[in-house]
Amino acid sequence: MASCSLFHPQTKIKPFNQNHPRLTYHPPTVISCSFSTSNPSSPPPPAAASKNRRAADENIRDEARRQRSTTNNTFSAKYVPFNAGPDSPEFYSLDEIVYRSRSGGLLDVQHDMESLKKFDGAYWRDLFDSRVGNSNLFWAERFGKQFLGMNDLWVKHCGISHTGSFKDLGMTVLVSQVNRLRKMKRPVVGVGCASTGDTSAALSAYCASAGIPSIVFLPANKISIAQLVQPIANGAFVLSIDTDFDGCMKLIREVTSELPIYLANSLNSLRLEGQKTAAVEILQQFDWEVPDWVIVPGGNLGNIYAFYKGFKMCHELGLVDRMPRLVCTQAANANPLYLYYKSGWKDFKAVKASTTFASAIQIGDPVSIDRAVYALKNCNGIVEEATEEELMDAMAQADSTGMFICPHTGVALTALIKLRNSGVIGPLDRTVVVSTAHGLKFTQSKIDYHSKEIKDMACRFTNPPVQVKADFGAVMDVLKKYLGSKAPI
Ligand SMILES: Cc1ncc(COP(=O)(O)O)c(C=O)c1O
Numbered sequence: 001m002a003s004c005s006l007f008h009p010q011t012k013i014k015p016f017n018q019n020h021p022r023l024t025y026h027p028p029t030v031i032s033c034s035f036s037t038s039n040p041s042s043p044p045p046p047a048a049a050s051k052n053r054r055a056a057d058e059n060i061r062d063e064a065r066r067q068r069s070t071t072n073n074t075f076s077a078k079y080v081p082f083n084a085g086p087d088s089p090e091f092y093s094l095d096e097i098v099y100r101s102r103s104g105g106l107l108d109v110q111h112d113m114e115s116l117k118k119f120d121g122a123y124w125r126d127l128f129d130s131r132v133g134n135s136n137l138f139w140a141e142r143f144g145k146q147f148l149g150m151n152d153l154w155v156k157h158c159g160i161s162h163t164g165s166f167k168d169l170g171m172t173v174l175v176s177q178v179n180r181l182r183k184m185k186r187p188v189v190g191v192g193c194a195s196t197g198d199t200s201a202a203l204s205a206y207c208a209s210a211g212i213p214s215i216v217f218l219p220a221n222k223i224s225i226a227q228l229v230q231p232i233a234n235g236a237f238v239l240s241i242d243t244d245f246d247g248c249m250k251l252i253r254e255v256t257s258e259l260p261i262y263l264a265n266s267l268n269s270l271r272l273e274g275q276k277t278a279a280v281e282i283l284q285q286f287d288w289e290v291p292d293w294v295i296v297p298g299g300n301l302g303n304i305y306a307f308y309k310g311f312k313m314c315h316e317l318g319l320v321d322r323m324p325r326l327v328c329t330q331a332a333n334a335n336p337l338y339l340y341y342k343s344g345w346k347d348f349k350a351v352k353a354s355t356t357f358a359s360a361i362q363i364g365d366p367v368s369i370d371r372a373v374y375a376l377k378n379c380n381g382i383v384e385e386a387t388e389e390e391l392m393d394a395m396a397q398a399d400s401t402g403m404f405i406c407p408h409t410g411v412a413l414t415a416l417i418k419l420r421n422s423g424v425i426g427p428l429d430r431t432v433v434v435s436t437a438h439g440l441k442f443t444q445s446k447i448d449y450h451s452k453e454i455k456d457m458a459c460r461f462t463n464p465p466v467q468v469k470a471d472f473g474a475v476m477d478v479l480k481k482y483l484g485s486k487a488p489i
């Protein structure tokens with residue numbers, strides 16, 4: 001949660017709402033999670049939105065039920081082939097169990113934008129403001145000023161959430177829909193995913209809360225202990241498989257086409273509808289001012305598209321007047337998007353991803369490659385990469401200024417450092433780095449770094465504990481030496 005001292009002086013930041021029902025199941029229609037259902041034929045003035053606000057003792061599900069019964073809701077959404085033209089006849093109800101288009105391509109959730117546009121930007125802003133419930137947007141004052149000469153640098157801590165990563169935002173939507181499908185007696189016995197640790201954590205928690213079986217495929221010995229224990233503790237059926245994430249992903253796709261297990265990876269476009277709300281949160285936290293840059297670490301590449309979609313929706317509905325530029329950044333050990341970008345988008349090749357401290361993005365064959373390319377091309381985006389040393393140093397430097405970030409956020413900060421040093425990102429540019437998971441999930445990498453136990457890595461920013469005898473004189477000696485090395489304030 002944001003404390004006053006972390007606020008940027010010129011920015012009105014909306015407070016973090018601790019009572020936000022992150023683990024509450026939203027009503028079935030995706031759009032009704034976020035939007036009011038007033039009669040769209042006569043848009044109410046902005047102030048009227050506040051009349052729709054739910055009372056303090058009403059949860060968001062009850063509010064949606066009440067509004068559906070008293071208003072004429074014509075909003076709708078459906079699956080369409082990804083990037084299909086307006087004339088494409090192919091579409092599916094959100095109640096169908098479908099992950100691919102007829103041609104085998106990706107799907108996308110398409111909202112009836114014409115209905116939504118009957119309300120103006122002020123209306124939507126007011127409605128979103130009435131439902132605020134954000135993860136922390138942290139003014140990275142020290143890191144920005146000390147290392148980059150920037151005064152307007154922010155870190156969006158999506159990992160300060162129920163299961164400790166941004167996956168919670170999408171999983172609440174997906175599991176809510178599964179809940180609905182099961183109530184409709186659709187053949188869904190369980191929900192499954194392949195995972196590098198965060199998707200499985202979110203899936204197992206939300207399924208456990210809803211009483212739905214979850215099945216997770218994990219690459220053996222390739223995820224952190226903290227991530228492994230999450231689905232175990234939440235009662236998921238955990239398969240530790242002797243392959244990498246891409247191997248697990250292939251298997252879960254085959255399995256979900258044979259068995260009544262609903263696929264929870266971001267190949268399923270429902271997930272991205274939840275994840276895109278992080279973009280809305282950022283805009284809302286800046287009081288609907290658009291940042292210049294948003295930097296996102298990429299692996300399976302659903303999230304970069306989710307951010308694009310969230311910003312695009314806010315632009316199209318008039319909540320904001322422009323789009324930020326997006327930067328997607330990968331570990332150099334797992335960099336198929338980066339190589340594709342460097343080829344001038346000419347030659348995409350999946351890679352065999354090597355081990356990286358950013359283990360959650362050790363992915364060589366991202367399912368959302370087409371979505372990511374679309375997003376980046378349409379916002380003048382950039383792709384960067386980070387070596388192991390760069391990402392670990394960036395993480396250590398950020399931690400030394402009061403953050404406690406994950407290595408993936410170190411990957412994103414490395415992109416920022418490179419783009420700032422090359423002058424692409426200017427000193428006055430308002431920049432948001434997306435922190436995707438909680439640092440406490442990745443303590444082993446920090447221990448390795450601060451113990452200087454990483455082969456071929458200088459570990460330039462270590463801060464190891466000092467071993468000292470239980471003796472007053474010895475303690476005084478080390479303290480005097482330490483204080484002598486510090487300049488007086
Ligand atoms: C912590 C973390 N950061 C970043 C990513 C990358 O997100 P995406 O797969 O949507 O590109 C993932 C998952 O892949 C993750 O778990």
Ligand SMILES: N[C@@H](CCOP(=O)(O)O)C(=O)O
Binds near residue numbers: 196197199200265299
């Ligand atoms: N980092 C992810 C990898 C799978 O991504 P998804 O968004 O397609 O589910 C994880 O935590 O499993």
